[in-house]
Amino acid sequence: MTSDLGGRVVVLAGGLSPERDVSIRSGRRVAEALRGHGVSVDTLDVDGSLLAALAEDRPSCVVPLLHGAAGEDGALRGVLDALGLPYVGSRPSACRSTFDKPVASAAVRAAGVAAPESVVLAATTFRELGAGPVLAAIESSLGLPLMVKPTRGGSSLGASVVRSAAELPAAMMAAFAYGDIVVIERYVAGTEVAVSVLDDGDEPRALPVVEIAPDGGFYDYGARYTAGATEFFVPARLPADVLAACAQAAVTAHSVLGLRHWSRSDLIVDAEGRPWFLEANVAPGMTETSTYPQALAAAGLELGAVTLGLVRRALAE
């Protein structure tokens, strides 16, 4: 049934990023889903033996499900390009700008989607100018609460909500532990949603909007990967016009960032019903508790069939 692929499909999962475990779960799920369609699938980790393994038994197509740097910043996909291997998902340059949150936000804001005001700072800046005055200036311009996160990260690792100035230093330390550059942005109160985008036809389209309601209020690592710790609503409990605006925002992000095949945008809808863009993901999580598979299911689609369709698309492109 899938002999037309001309070889095995390789799912890439694992890697050295702090999201290794998440990636392994995403990879396992997608691999199983593809096998359900008779596809021959191998899952490979990213290490010193990867290139030899790819050369020895050249796959027809690669599905990178690596989360975090290397997997999402385009570096690994650049290598796949160099090897002439087709893969599912976005091209390296699009990944590069998407994985960098402030770069992505600027592009999406320019396309007319609201994105929270933010300041992007390196640790060296704080050292040179003194953390106290810099933080005070940020606090007075953006107000409290604030969101602090590494510019290049995922799964809320290193991200924290800052509700009082006293919490800022610890939040900065936590974010800088994950990277050298940190974004401090206005905290948007409202309903958090994830909007999955699928490009398997003529145009990228948004899948049903998934509303995220974590028990603890913050969609942190524990809320994401402890089954039951978060309640999801599909579609989100929002008026139809707001749902449409969310869908539009995610499709706009997908398009202006030059993304391919699949992506997910994380948004917060404020009290006025306006969606704010937080970030877009080039390798959306596919774990048992991730939102992309929930959106697919709500659209009446099946993960294996969708992935296989994208594999075929990658082969044809």
Place this chain on the structure above:
Amino acid sequence: MEPQGTRLDPWIDAYAQRTQGLTASQVRALFAVASRPEVVSLAGGMPYVSALPLDALADTVAQLVRDRGAQALQYGSGQGDVTLREQILDVMAPVGVRAHPDDIVVTAGSQMALDLVVRVFCDPGDVVLVEAPTYVTALGVFSSYQCQVVHVPMDGEGMRADALREAIAALRAQGRTPKLIYTIPSFHNPAGVTQGSQRRAEVLEVARSTGILLLEDDPYGLLGFDGEVPRAIRADEADGVVYLGTFSKTIAAGLRIGWAVAPHGVREKLVLANETATLCPSNFAQLTISSYLATQPWFEQVKVFREVYRERRDALLESLESLMPPGTTWTVPAGGFYSWVTLPAGLDATAMLPRAVAALVAYVPGTGFYAPGAGGEHELRLSYCYPEPDRIREGVRRLAGVIETEVELAATFGSPTSAPVRSGPTAPTPDLA
């Protein structure tokens, strides 16, 4: 119509209260990376089983299956194989524990014995006294039986008897009597310290005079580096102490065989609880150990392990000494697997872990060794049991760089650094004092 949400787990409302602590965590996520070979893991406490005479063990197992396979592969007694229990008496002779084979209950690792003791003694809400810090998976057991954990401060000689007495008095004043005093007197996990004989006597005296059962956990007792084996507390008190032993560090952790030595009444209950939990500990593993003890120079092998771990301990201490930034202190273990490190003021070991893992070195943050919110923020555990000495040195080099960067950041963000700066090996560390 109310929109229906999903929690992706239909059983979410059905779980028992005791599962509440079982959540996904950033620290676990980072440990997943630490399992990659690029990372020097000073985190896990894996014994270096490669030092075992594997060929001899293979022969032992082959012969066991050939000669006594029908017995080894059958159910066994809930108390454990009687020959093995006799041999365990020999294994405990160096720590001075004298008992009858009937006093011993063999379990699936001493972890199971710990679980059974808590199961037999503790109702939800009962108080258990433990060291500060203490063995992480003991905390897991206490939490799964919904015990309240009260930490007793340590110094360079482990649990402080005066603090223990005060803690008990304070609890009694609230109308509460602790059920257990849980202690690891020799080569403590994670603190790396050892109770001297005087201290042991004092701790025992507190237990005796207050009538509280002492639970003595002794996985590392034979692994002292100067060849002297600390005398177990159980050696001087048979009625008020339950002693836990294991073959995990002296033979092989994968066989999962440990034991408890307990006074008559307690032991009867432990046997019944053991049967309820597992029917019997693995007969195959018990007979494998029994054959190994009977045919191999097992104590010579313990000496080999001591040498392996001593060399690694030295590699760790030497590189800590030459590389750690000012303000870092650590304990000097005389045996066992661990040193307990206190970071320079203002540093948080959990918050620093992602930086460490990115630099390809891993440790266990101190908070894991405390009940939630009870301490350990500025501390971490380093294990030297598994990596080769050169890898240990490399790991410490990486960790030193990580701490330096973190110190700089903490200075930038104005964390309180007013505490006097101390450095180097120490007992006690500030937080243990």
